[in-house]
Amino acid sequence: MVNGLVAKAAGAVATGFVGAAAYDGVKRLVRSAAIRSATVTVTSWGLRGVRAAETGAEKVRLVSADIVSEARARIGEEAPAPGATNGHGHKH
Template sequence: MLSGIAAKAAGVVVTGVAGAAVYDGVKRIARSGAFRSATVAVTAWGLKGARAAETGAEKVRLATADVLSEARERIGEQAPVPGAPAGHGHDH
């Protein structure tokens, strides 16, 4: 029974020492600025990706508006004034 307790205690000590070593390593990396630098780089990539997606979405929106405008023109319908309420302009 005593050997089982000693084995468990040794396991806890090993786990604690390993955890402390990992903690010290992470702390050292954080102090060196490498972690911050990597985080800033990844965030910059994310911002560039978001800007590219926004640009693409705007191009799609404009192309769709052009197609709708041309289709309305072909059927003789005037395009609504931008910002005008939906419907025909008055309440019933």
């Protein structure tokens, strides 16, 4: 019975030691300049991608506004001035 208790305690201590060592290793790795540099690089790629997507979305918005404006002109309808709307159909 005592042997079983000692074996379980030794296993728990060993598991705790391995866990602490792994935690310290990960902590050191995160603090290293290589990981930080890689993280900054990946983040800069992400920012570039976001900027490219925003630019593309703005181009699509402008092109679609031009198309709607041209279509209104073809049917003889004047496009409303920016900000001069008559509301959106309901009261607040």
